[in-house]
Amino acid sequence: MYKLELEKLITTIKQQKAKQVLIQLPDGMKHKAHLVADAVEEETNAKAFIWLGSCYGACDLPLGMDILNIDLVVQWGHNKFNKEMW
Amino acid sequence: MPRLLLLNAEWEGEIKITPKLKAHLKKTKTKSIDLFASTQFAEIGNFLKELKKLKIKVNIQKAKRTNKPLQILGCDCNPDSFEKDLKSDMILYLGDGMFHPKALILAVDRPITIFDPISDNIKVVDRKDMQKELMIKKRNLKKFLNADKIGILVTIKPGQQYFLAAKKLKVDLEKEGKKAYIFIDDTLNPMNYENYPFVQCWVNTACPRIGTDDIVNFSQAMINLRDALDPRRAFVELEK
Secondary structure, three states, rough: EEOOOOOHHHHHHHHHHOOOOEEEEEEEHHHHHHHHHHHHHHHHHOEEEEOOOOOOOOOOOOOOOOOOOOOOEEEEOOEOOOOOOO | OOOEEEEOOEEEEOOOOOHHHHHHHHHOOOOOOOEEEEEHHOOHHHHHHHHHOOOOOOEEEOOEOOOOOEEEOOOOOOOEEEEOOOOEEEEEEEEEOOOOHHHHHHHHHOOOEEEEEOOOOEEEEHHHHHHHHHHHHHHHHHHHHHEEEEEEEEEEHHHHOOOOHHHHHHHHHHOOOOOOEEEEOOOOOOOHOOOOOOOEEEEEEOOOOOOOOOHOOOOOOOHHHHHOOHHHHHHHHHHO
């Protein structure tokens, strides 16, 4: 029902030569995570990993991914935002 | 640091004025609309053309935290989240779910019309639909003003991290004779708050919806950073 934009994803992974990709989907799209992971591993040389937890917005990015040598985090359903400064 | 790719996950269908929506616009004699959508429903070219044919004026603006006009985020939930007042006959939200419409309800005391392009459902919501949240918010503000020991919550998620603001707030509160303690975590989980019973009120510096929607799910008092910085304004906004 919502576009997975797999073509854009695959192109980006190839362009960036990413080796380990983290897939972060909002709740309503989590049931399609395997489709994304399969596409990544079948169409690129990258390994795909799935974020188990929340995906409330671009403000809710997984932390510590550098420890795991994840070189690309892909989040669906959100775009850039302006962080309010206090 | 890993690189980041954000994908909009647009809805695959076409957003159009269905007979049901057309009838609703006619019934409500709507001549102007303040229009908002989530990023999945931002392709509205034909929808706008159809509204023009119906001679309905459409006002689109960029909310404070969004990156582009039309879109609304859950954190655009304050009266000052918008450049211009929402004065059209109807505030219309395109999308599914209640998360974004609730941001509009919190920001403005007016009915919000939700049109779900997937199900063709139309729903009108207002502050009555958030009565419990707003009542608890008011109660928590009073508890904050009366509290001697405050817990300030800081997340390490970069998009929601306000460590400096938390430290400044601690200094300000301690100038007022209160004691403030800063707690740091990645995901703020209400179960963890109960381990610190000496805290009489929490101040959430992360996502503002934690201090509005989630407060109905736990017994301890919590307010948002914005309200802690100016509790008087928070009371006034609740009465608006």
